[in-house]
Amino acid sequence: MPSPKFRWLLAKELRELLASRAYWLLLLLIGPLVGHGFITAVDLYAEASGIGGGPAALPQGLSPLEGMLVPTFGAYDLAVTLLFPFVAIRLIAAEKESGALKLLLQFPASLGLMLAAKGVVLMLGWLLAWLPGLLAVLLWQAYGGHLSGPEVFNLLLGHLLRMMLSGGVAVAAAAIAEGAASAAIVTLGFTLGTWALDFIATGRGGWLAALAAYTPTAALRFFEQGLLRLTTVVALLALAVAGFALAAVWLHTGRRLRTRLLGSLAVVIAAAATIGLGSLSRASWDVSESRRNSFPRADEAALRQIREPLRITIFLAAEDPRLMDFERSILNQLRRILPRVEVDYAAQSRTGLFEGAEERYGEIWYELGGRRVMSRSTTAPIVLEQLYQLAGVSPPAPADEPAFPGYPLAKHPTYANWIFYGLWPSAVIFVWWLTRHRRR
Numbered sequence: 001m002p003s004p005k006f007r008w009l010l011a012k013e014l015r016e017l018l019a020s021r022a023y024w025l026l027l028l029l030i031g032p033l034v035g036h037g038f039i040t041a042v043d044l045y046a047e048a049s050g051i052g053g054g055p056a057a058l059p060q061g062l063s064p065l066e067g068m069l070v071p072t073f074g075a076y077d078l079a080v081t082l083l084f085p086f087v088a089i090r091l092i093a094a095e096k097e098s099g100a101l102k103l104l105l106q107f108p109a110s111l112g113l114m115l116a117a118k119g120v121v122l123m124l125g126w127l128l129a130w131l132p133g134l135l136a137v138l139l140w141q142a143y144g145g146h147l148s149g150p151e152v153f154n155l156l157l158g159h160l161l162r163m164m165l166s167g168g169v170a171v172a173a174a175a176i177a178e179g180a181a182s183a184a185i186v187t188l189g190f191t192l193g194t195w196a197l198d199f200i201a202t203g204r205g206g207w208l209a210a211l212a213a214y215t216p217t218a219a220l221r222f223f224e225q226g227l228l229r230l231t232t233v234v235a236l237l238a239l240a241v242a243g244f245a246l247a248a249v250w251l252h253t254g255r256r257l258r259t260r261l262l263g264s265l266a267v268v269i270a271a272a273a274t275i276g277l278g279s280l281s282r283a284s285w286d287v288s289e290s291r292r293n294s295f296p297r298a299d300e301a302a303l304r305q306i307r308e309p310l311r312i313t314i315f316l317a318a319e320d321p322r323l324m325d326f327e328r329s330i331l332n333q334l335r336r337i338l339p340r341v342e343v344d345y346a347a348q349s350r351t352g353l354f355e356g357a358e359e360r361y362g363e364i365w366y367e368l369g370g371r372r373v374m375s376r377s378t379t380a381p382i383v384l385e386q387l388y389q390l391a392g393v394s395p396p397a398p399a400d401e402p403a404f405p406g407y408p409l410a411k412h413p414t415y416a417n418w419i420f421y422g423l424w425p426s427a428v429i430f431v432w433w434l435t436r437h438r439r440r
Contacts (some may be wrong), residue, residue, distance in 0.1 A: 010120060013121040017087070017125050020087060022086040022087045028428045028429070029079070031421075031424030031425055033079060034075045034132040034420060035132065038071075038139070038416060039417065040071065042143070042412070044067070046411055048061075049409055050408070060404050062406040062407055062409075063407070064409075065288060069137075070155070076129075079129070080159075081191055081216075084167070085166055085167075085184065085187045086184060087122070088122055088170035089170050089183045090180065092171055101253070102253065111248050111251055119244060122163075122167050123160075123163070126163045132424055139416060146407040151287060151288060154226060155224065157223065157228070158222070161237065162219070162236070164236065167240065168239060169243050172246040174247070175249075194215040194217065198217050200212075214232070214275065219232050219236055225293060226292060227293045227332075228287055231281055234278030234281075242267050242270070242271035245267045246264055249264055249267065250264070282335075295380065297401065298397070298398075298399045303384075303393075305393050306387075308368055308369045308391075309339070310338055310367070310387075311341075312331070312343050313363075314326070314344070314346060314365075315363045316345075316364070317347045320347075322362070322378050325378045329378070331343065346360075364376065366386065366390055372390075373390050
């Protein structure tokens with residue numbers, strides 16, 4: 001049972017959250033944002049399923065995870081980037097600007113307990129904002145759509161961790177900056193910096209690519225692909241906790257600047273050490289129903305016999321579609337199976353427009369135990385056959401694995417417009433008016 005002090009802090013932070021106009025604006029906008037993503041996704045899904053007499057796509061290519069869940073919950077990625085930080089910043093900045101923080105520091109509860117209460121309330125507020133997304137899931141099932149439980153829970157976990165990271169960054173920025181405006185700029189700068197890092201690291205490899213794998217966009221991408229990676233979960237949790245720890249260091253108004261800087265350095269070192277230890281683990285689980293992140297089970301068993309490091313040199317530009325296909329269908333799977341995979345991106349440009357005439361452009365070299373082989377194929381069966389020959393491993397016998405059936409759904413999103421564009425905003429405005437009237 002929570003202590004009376006913690007319950008009092010929770011009640012106080014909940015009242016602060018409900019008094020925040022930024023939070024009510026978030027709730028007001030999240031419904032239409034989710035609704036737009038859901039309605040567009042269902043219409044496109046129905047079109048691919050052959051609604052209206054049109055040609056239907058192959059059923060194996062129709063996955064609810066990619067076709068409905070990811071576009072619908074993509075609205076939450078937008079909201080947690082542009083709207084949610086203002087909600088988290090207000091919980092800190094309002095107390096600093098009004099002088100209430102000095103009174104709270106005299107309360108017989110630790111600063112860590114106060115920040116924990118803020119974190120819990122922010123999570124509760126974010127879960128309430130999930131209602132439009134859950135309504136979209138219920139509508140999809142009402143239309144007769146299929147859903148896989150592991151895919152849904154994995155995607156929700158990714159968005160929850162994304163929110164915790166955004167909240168940690170916003171709280172830390174609010175504690176360090178002088179005012180709410182400065183904290184918002186710092187938070188936005190952090191977001192833009194991660195976008196730039198993700199863009200620069202594309203197709204480069206090395207430490208830059210390893211660092212970019214922990215940016216919010218790249219981390220969420222794994223969950224959207226139906227992949228649960230232990231290292232990603234550890235990194236997001238470590239960064240979120242580090243944000244609140246930095247806030248605890250800087251909210252002690254009586255401490256000297258040198259003490260705060262040393263405390264901040266200790267937090268950064270602890271977070272980096274945690275992420276570094278977590279990156280040593282290769283534990284990951286493919287929860288996608290189509291096993292899109294895995295080779296056939298027989299091939300995975302054969303690949304596990306390879307113990308030597310595999311070095312891959314790729315002469316493909318970062319924006320070449322062949323490189324994207326190779327990374328998605330081969331490279332990511334090899335990293336999950338083999339003990340060590342080193343990748344060298346040898347192309348000199350991002351587009352490959354000025355390398356098309358080069359004789360080596362398009363080549364992919366595999367080196368294992370001093371032996372090398374070259375291929376231009378990005379097709380998994382061909383690449384696996386060459387790897388077996390290079391490693392001296394007997395290829396597995398062909399096995400009949402059940403193919404992903406796909407789940408066509410030729411339905412229009414009926415009633416969705418009324419729910420997301422009418423009912424949800426009206427309900428939010430009414431509840432906001434009711435809470436405001438009760439406060440008065």
